[in-house]
Amino acid sequence: xxxxxxxxxxxxxxxxxxxxxxxxxxxxxxxxxxxxxxxxxxxxxxxxxxxxxxxxxxxxxxxxxxxxxxxxxxxxxxxxxxxxxxxxxxxxxxxxxxxxxxxxxxxxxxxxxxxxxxxxxxxxxxxxxxxxxxxxxxxxxxxxxxxxxxxxxxxxxxxxxxxxxxxxxxxxxxxxxxxxxxxxxxxxxxxxxxxxxxxxxxxxxxxxxxxxxxxxxxxxxxxxxxxxxxxxxxxxxxxxxxxxxxxxxxxxxxxxxxxxxxxxxxxxxxxxxxxxxxxxxxxxxxxxxxxxxxxxxxxxxxxxxxxxxxxxxxxxxxxxxxxxxxxxxxxxxxxxxxxxxxxxxxxxxxxxxxxxxxxxxxxxxxxxxxxxxxxxxxxxxxxxxxxxxxxxxxxxxxxxxxxxxxxxxxxxxxxx
Amino acid sequence: xxxxxxxxxxxxxxxxxxxxxxxxxxxxxxxxxxxxxxxxxxxxxxxxxxxxxxxxxxxxxxxxxxxxxxxxxxxxxxxxxxxxxxxxxxxxxxxxxxxxxxxxxxxxxxxxxxxxxxxxxxxxxxxxxxxxxxxxxxxxxxxxxxxxxxxxxxxxxxxxxx
Numbered sequence: 001x002x003x004x005x006x007x008x009x010x011x012x013x014x015x016x017x018x019x020x021x022x023x024x025x026x027x028x029x030x031x032x033x034x035x036x037x038x039x040x041x042x043x044x045x046x047x048x049x050x051x052x053x054x055x056x057x058x059x060x061x062x063x064x065x066x067x068x069x070x071x072x073x074x075x076x077x078x079x080x081x082x083x084x085x086x087x088x089x090x091x092x093x094x095x096x097x098x099x100x101x102x103x104x105x106x107x108x109x110x111x112x113x114x115x116x117x118x119x120x121x122x123x124x125x126x127x128x129x130x131x132x133x134x135x136x137x138x139x140x141x142x143x144x145x146x147x148x149x150x151x152x153x154x155x156x157x158x159x160x161x162x163x164x165x166x167x168x169x170x171x172x173x174x175x176x177x178x179x180x181x182x183x184x185x186x187x188x189x190x191x192x193x194x195x196x197x198x199x200x201x202x203x204x205x206x207x208x209x210x211x212x213x214x215x216x217x218x219x220x221x222x223x224x225x226x227x228x229x230x231x232x233x234x235x236x237x238x239x240x241x242x243x244x245x246x247x248x249x250x251x252x253x254x255x256x257x258x259x260x261x262x263x264x265x266x267x268x269x270x271x272x273x274x275x276x277x278x279x280x281x282x283x284x285x286x287x288x289x290x291x292x293x294x295x296x297x298x299x300x301x302x303x304x305x306x307x308x309x310x311x312x313x314x315x316x317x318x319x320x321x322x323x324x325x326x327x328x329x330x331x332x333x334x335x336x337x338x339x340x341x342x343x344x345x346x347x348x349x350x351x352x353x354x355x356x357x358x359x360x361x362x363x364x365x366x367x368x369x370x371x372x373x374x375x376x377x378x379x380x381x382x383x384x385x386x387x388x389x390x391x392x393x394x395x396x397x398x399x400x401x402x403x404x405x406x407x408x409x410x411x412x413x414x415x416x
Numbered sequence: 417x418x419x420x421x422x423x424x425x426x427x428x429x430x431x432x433x434x435x436x437x438x439x440x441x442x443x444x445x446x447x448x449x450x451x452x453x454x455x456x457x458x459x460x461x462x463x464x465x466x467x468x469x470x471x472x473x474x475x476x477x478x479x480x481x482x483x484x485x486x487x488x489x490x491x492x493x494x495x496x497x498x499x500x501x502x503x504x505x506x507x508x509x510x511x512x513x514x515x516x517x518x519x520x521x522x523x524x525x526x527x528x529x530x531x532x533x534x535x536x537x538x539x540x541x542x543x544x545x546x547x548x549x550x551x552x553x554x555x556x557x558x559x560x561x562x563x564x565x566x567x568x569x570x571x572x573x574x575x576x577x578x
Contacts, residue, residue: 035441210528242544
């Protein structure tokens with residue numbers, strides 16, 4: 001028997017079929033690998049693209065910090081002048097980096113930041129650019145900020161506003177009931193905190209944290225000037241429940257200041273004369289006068305009978321004792337910013353029993369006004385209680401930005 | 417006969433493998449395509465929400481944002497009937513951002529975080545909205561049968577301004 005030998009044409013067919021089969025398998029494999037590669041690139045590209053954003057925002061964050069801390073010296077902390085209209089800084093974080101500029105004009109400040117992240121396995125960088133505008137904000141943007149509660153017990157208690165820098169909203173820089181305004185915004189940040197007005201009035205907005213409440217009696221009101229003069233209850237849109245503020249503790253300003261000396265000024269004997277400079281004392285009692293810009297740290301309590309600030313003088317008082325009775329005040333400059341009181345965490349009680357012009361920042365203190373005493377300025381405290389016919393008048397001049405100690409808030413955020 | 421039988425069996429196996437491979441390839445292509453469309457959509461939405469300065473109108477299937485850079489309202493609307501998400505800027509014609517979408521919902525939250533969690537409180541009104549949460553699931557059919565789904569698209573986006 002002869003073995004069968006395939007003709008050449010059949011051998012060619014088998015080769016062709018094999019080649020075609022291999023080609024189909026190869027194409028399928030190539031397609032699969034291409035799909036896998038595309039998918040991988042898509043994921044990597046997406047992750048890199050998204051990572052660029054926090055990188056750029058890190059640049060924005062650094063720029064805002066620089067504005068707050070170095071507004072008067074913009075070429076500090078590694079920033080350099082770039083051209084004539086901006087300051088420039090770059091910084092690396094991990095494999096990526098950001099480049100950021102701040103405009104020389106700070107009203108508003110224009111910040112442009114670009115975040116760069118490398119594609120994995122490549123030296124090519126993906127970039128995203130953000131432009132932010134930041135406006136200066138005042139240190140006292142609220143009439144009152146409290147941690148726990150606002151309580152108004154008594155008829156005639158009112159929280160309203162005036163503007164010591166505007167003659168249409170004040171008279172001689174002082175509060176004038178006929179020119180009172182409705183810029184007295186009140187904020188209470190505790191979730192269990194309440195703003196309880198009773199029959200009192202707030203000429204402004206009331207902000208509480210989620211869970212907090214604004215309650216009014218039959219004659220109490222929160223809202224605009226017109227609303228307060230004609231209606232009761234909370235005016236629609238003038239109360240919100242999303243307050244989210246940070247109220248950090250006041251810190252000890254220094255240690256080692258000299259105690260002030262007693263003295264005779266204008267025929268009156270004072271137990272302490274603050275004649276300019278830095279002072280430290282164990283307690284503050286009796287009659288006190290400020291004759292020049294002074295900073296005083298009282299490590300104990302304050303219980304003064306009279307507190308005089310001469311015209312053109314200012315004072316900052318830090319109190320570390322548990323209580324502060326601020327006595328009768330004579331505010332020569334007639335400005336709230338001329339008398340700033342800071343309560344350290346150990347200061348838990350502040351009382352005024354007669355009219356007082358100034359600012360109070362005491363996050364751990366219960367602040368109270370009674371006996372018809374009126375407070376003019378702005379207050380940050382643990383709680384606030386107004387009794388009798390006491391009133392609280394917010395000086396809206398405090399809301400105006402101060403270039404010497406600015407804060408900034410983002411007013412525009414655009415990706416370029 | 418044996419040859420014919422073997423040939424038939426081989427042909428059936430090849431046909432089945434071809435069909436199976438083809439279907440799987442179609443699923444792979446669909447998945448890549450839908451993933452790409454989802455990534456593009458989430459990038460577009462997150463970018464728009466991030467730079468908005470407020471929420472003007474809200475429903476679980478639609479949001480209208482206020483924007484400073486265009487001075488126009490920007491509306492995202494999901495249509496359950498046509499399974500598409502559209503984007504409409506001012507009076508311009510609506511454009512399709514995402515298609516083949518089986519379900520989509522928007523949620524809004526305010527700025528205040530809930531203590532001990534990463535979540536925020538729900539706002540009483542759109543004026544208090546600071547965070548937008550969006551989620552969707554898409555699917556694509558092969559031979560009339562839903563065979564590819566993309567369920568992983570969710571995002572919680574914070575409006576940066578204010």
